[in-house]
Amino acid sequence: MSDSISSLSKENRKFHPSKEFVKNANIKSVAAYKKIKNKADKNPTLFWAQVAKDLHWQIPFKKTLEWKFPVVKWFSDGKINAAENTLDVHLNTNRRNKAALIWEGEPGDVRTLTYLQLALEVNKLANGLKSLGVKKGDVVGIYLGMVPEAVIAMLACARIGATHNVVFGGFSGEALRDRLNDSRAKVLLTQDGAFRRGSPSSLKGAVNKVLNHVQTLKTVVVLKRTGQETPMQANRDIWWHDLVNEQSNECKAEALESEHPLFILYTSGSTGKPKGILHTTGGYLVQTKYTMKEVFDLKENDIYFCTADIGWVTGHSYVTYGPLMNGSTVFLYEGAPTHPGPDRFWSMVAKHRISIFYTAPTAIRSFMRSGDEFPNKHDLSSLRLLGSVGEPINPEAWMWYYNVIGKKRCPIVDTWWQTETGSIMIAPIPGALFLKPGTATLPLPGILADVVNKDGKPCKANEGGLLVVKHPWPSMLRTIFGDHERYAHTYFGEFKKQKYYFTGDGARKDKDGYIWIMGRVDDVVNISGHRLGTAEVESALVSNPLVAEAAVVARPDEIKGSALVAFVTLKAHAKENIQDFEEMKEILKKWVAKEIGPIAKPDEIRFTDALPKTRSGKIMRRLLREMVTTGKTSGDTSTLEDFSVLEKLRANDEE
Ligand code: WT7
Numbered sequence: 001m002s003d004s005i006s007s008l009s010k011e012n013r014k015f016h017p018s019k020e021f022v023k024n025a026n027i028k029s030v031a032a033y034k035k036i037k038n039k040a041d042k043n044p045t046l047f048w049a050q051v052a053k054d055l056h057w058q059i060p061f062k063k064t065l066e067w068k069f070p071v072v073k074w075f076s077d078g079k080i081n082a083a084e085n086t087l088d089v090h091l092n093t094n095r096r097n098k099a100a101l102i103w104e105g106e107p108g109d110v111r112t113l114t115y116l117q118l119a120l121e122v123n124k125l126a127n128g129l130k131s132l133g134v135k136k137g138d139v140v141g142i143y144l145g146m147v148p149e150a151v152i153a154m155l156a157c158a159r160i161g162a163t164h165n166v167v168f169g170g171f172s173g174e175a176l177r178d179r180l181n182d183s184r185a186k187v188l189l190t191q192d193g194a195f196r197r198g199s200p201s202s203l204k205g206a207v208n209k210v211l212n213h214v215q216t217l218k219t220v221v222v223l224k225r226t227g228q229e230t231p232m233q234a235n236r237d238i239w240w241h242d243l244v245n246e247q248s249n250e251c252k253a254e255a256l257e258s259e260h261p262l263f264i265l266y267t268s269g270s271t272g273k274p275k276g277i278l279h280t281t282g283g284y285l286v287q288t289k290y291t292m293k294e295v296f297d298l299k300e301n302d303i304y305f306c307t308a309d310i311g312w313v314t315g316h317s318y319v320t321y322g323p324l325m326n327g328s329t330v331f332l333y334e335g336a337p338t339h340p341g342p343d344r345f346w347s348m349v350a351k352h353r354i355s356i357f358y359t360a361p362t363a364i365r366s367f368m369r370s371g372d373e374f375p376n377k378h379d380l381s382s383l384r385l386l387g388s389v390g391e392p393i394n395p396e397a398w399m400w401y402y403n404v405i406g407k408k409r410c411p412i413v414d415t416w417w418q419t420e421t422g423s424i425m426i427a428p429i430p431g432a433l434f435l436k437p438g439t440a441t442l443p444l445p446g447i448l449a450d451v452v453n454k455d456g457k458p459c460k461a462n463e464g465g466l467l468v469v470k471h472p473w474p475s476m477l478r479t480i481f482g483d484h485e486r487y488a489h490t491y492f493g494e495f496k497k498q499k500y501y502f503t504g505d506g507a508r509k510d511k512d513g514y515i516w517i518m519g520r521v522d523d524v525v526n527i528s529g530h531r532l533g534t535a536e537v538e539s540a541l542v543s544n545p546l547v548a549e550a551a552v553v554a555r556p557d558e559i560k561g562s563a564l565v566a567f568v569t570l571k572a573h574a575k576e577n578i579q580d581f582e583e584m585k586e587i588l589k590k591w592v593a594k595e596i597g598p599i600a601k602p603d604e605i606r607f608t609d610a611l612p613k614t615r616s617g618k619i620m621r622r623l624l625r626e627m628v629t630t631g632k633t634s635g636d637t638s639t640l641e642d643f644s645v646l647e648k649l650r651a652n653d654e655e
Contacts, residue, residue, distance in 0.1 A: 489497060565604045
C-alpha cells in the first residue's frame with residue numbers, strides 16, 4: 001500500500017471548469033455546492049426525502065429510511081413504477097416526440113425511437129410477457145446484445161413488476177445457466193445473434209443446449225437481429241415478433257411497493273460463486289435520477305453516449321434508468337469499438353453530435369495506444385463533458401482524455417461506484433469542483449463515504465485505509481439473492497460495531513478531502529473495468545477433470561489494468577499423460593472461457609507441483625502475486641515451476 005500512496009500523491013495538477021462551462025452549469029460554484037452538501041451530509045435521510053419528490057409516486061411515501069442493521073428500506077410505504085418514471089412522465093410534455101434512443105448497429109444502420117415510440121414498444125412487450133404467464137415478482141432473464149430491445153426488455157419487466165436479471169451477452173452458456181438457475185428465471189429474452197467485429201456472432205445458438213438445464217425456465221423469446229440460422233425448440237422457444245406483433249400497445253404500469261425487487265445483477269465476489277445483487281425500486285430510482293442529472297450536469301439538448309453494455313450495472317443505471325428518467329436522448333451502439341477502425345466511437349460522436357461521453361479507463365488506454373490520428377480525424381466539438389468509470393484512471397490516461405478528446409474544454413467526471421451501490425457515490429459536480437487527474441474527488445451530497453483504519457477510525461490525510469460508507473443511501477443493494485447471510489457478512493462483517501458498509505476498496509483522502517482509490521483489498525481483480533473474483537476463475541479451472549488445484553492472481557497490465565496469471569497443479573495421472581504442456585495451457589484457457597466467458601480467460605498459465613500454503617492450508621496468494629509482479633521466479637514457463645524457494649519461506653511467513 002505505501003508504494004502506491006507515495007506515487008499517487010505526486011499528482012498535484014488541478015483543473016478548474018471553464019467560465020463557459022460554469023455559466024450553464026446546474027450547480028455553478030463551490031459555495032452553492034457546499035451549501036447543498038453540508039446540509040445533505042448533516043441529515044442524509046431528509047436530503048433524500050426531498051430529492052425523492054422529483055419522481056412520480058403512485059402513492060406518496062411517508063416513511064423515508066428504516067435501518068435495522070443490516071436490513072435497509074427506503075420509502076417503504078410509497079408505491080412507484082420504474083417504467084412509468086422513465087416513459088409515461090414525459091408523454092404529456094414537450095418530450096413526447098423527443099428521441100429517447102438513437103441506436104447505431106455495427107454495420108451502420110440507425111434506428112431512432114422517440115419517447116412515445118419507446119413507450120408503445122415497452123407496452124407491447126409487457127403485454128407479451130403477461131401472455132406468457134409472467135407475473136409480478138417473477139424473474140425474467142435477459143441475454144441480449146446492445147440493441148434497443150435490451151432497453152425495451154428491462155422496462156417491460158419493470159412495468160409489470162417482473163424482476164429482470166440481465167446476463168452479459170459475452171458470458172458463456174454455462175455462466176448464463178448458473179445465473180438463470182440461481183435467480184429462478186421463468187422466461188429468457190435473447191436474440192439470434194449480434195454483429196461484432198464485422199460478422200454475426202451467435203447468442204441463442206451458442207447457449208441453446210444449456211437452457212434445458214434450467215428447470216424453472218418455461219419460455220425463450222428470440223429476437224431476430226442478424227437473421228442467422230437459429231435452432232428453435234418446440235414448446236419452449238418463440239420469436240419475439242410473433243410474441244409482440246398482436247399485442248396491444250397499452251399496458252397499465254403496476255403500482256409497486258418501493259421495496260419491490262427491480263433487478264438482480266450478478267457480480268463477482270471473493271469466493272467462487274457469483275453474487276446476485278438485488279436492487280429494489282424506489283430508492284434505486286431516486287438516486288439514479290439525481291446522480292445522472294447532477295454529475296453529468298444534464299441539459300435538455302444533450303446527446304449522451306455511455307459505452308457500457310447493458311450486462312453491467314452501468315448499462316442499467318446510466319444507459320437505461322438514469323438518462324430516461326431525466327428525459328435525455330441516449331445514444332446506443334451495438335458493436336466493437338474497433339470496427340471497422342479504431343476511430344469508430346469518434347466517427348459516431350461527430351456523426352450524431354454526441355455531447356456527453358462516458359467510458360472506462362481501459363478503453364481510454366487502448367484509444368491512446370492506437371494513436372491521436374484517429375480522434376483527430378473527426379470533429380469532436382459537440383462534446384462538452386466526459387466521464388470515466390470502472391477502475392482508477394491513471395493520470396496519463398486522464399491527461400490524454402482531457403487534451404485529445406476533450407480539447408481542454410470538457411470536464412472529466414471520474415465516477416466511483418459499484419454494482420452494489422446501484423448508482424454513483426463519489427464524483428465531482430463538474431461546474432463547481434476543480435479536478436485532479438486520478439481521483440473521483442468527493443462523495444456526493446448525502447453520501448457519507450470515508451476512509452478509515454481497521455478499527456473504523458478516520459484516517460489522517462494521505463494515510464491509506466479502507467473505503468466505507470457510514471450511512472445507508474437509497475440505491476444500495478438490499479441483499480444477495482438467496483443468501484442474506486453472505487450479504488451481511490460481505491458488506492457489514494468488517495465494521496459490525498460501527499454499522500459501516502465496507503466497499504472492499506483501499507483508498508486514501510488527500511488534504512482537500514479528495515478520495516484516491518488504491519484498488520481492491522480482497523481477492524477481487526479488475527480486468528478491463530470489470531470485476532472478477534479470482535476464486536471464480538480458480539473454481540472454473542478446478543472443474544476441469546485434469547486439474548487438481550489452482551491459484552489465480554493478477555499482475556498489472558498496461559491496457560487491461562490487470563492480467564490474470566493462473567498457477568495450476570495437475571492431477572498425477574494427467575501429468576504423466578500430457579505430451580504437450582503448451583497445448584494443455586491453451587486447452588485450459590479455452591476451458592475458462594467456456595465456463596465463465598472470454599473476459600475471465602487467464603493471460604498466462606503456469607504449471608506447478610505444489611502451491612505455497614500456510615499450515616492451515618490457505619494458499620498464499622500474496623507470494624504468488626509478488627512473483628508475477630516482480631518477476632522473481634525460476635521462469636521456466638514451458639513445463640513445471642519450482643516452488644522450493646517458496647517452500648522454504650513457509651516456516652516463517654504465516655498468513
Ligand atoms: C469496483 C466496482 C460501477 C460500475 C463499474 C464497475 C472499481 C469503479 C471506479 C473509479 C476507481 C473504481 C472499484 C469498485 N471502480 N469505479 N471511478 N475509480 N475505482 O462496477 O464491477 O461493481 O466494480 O470497481 O474497485 O469497488 P463493479
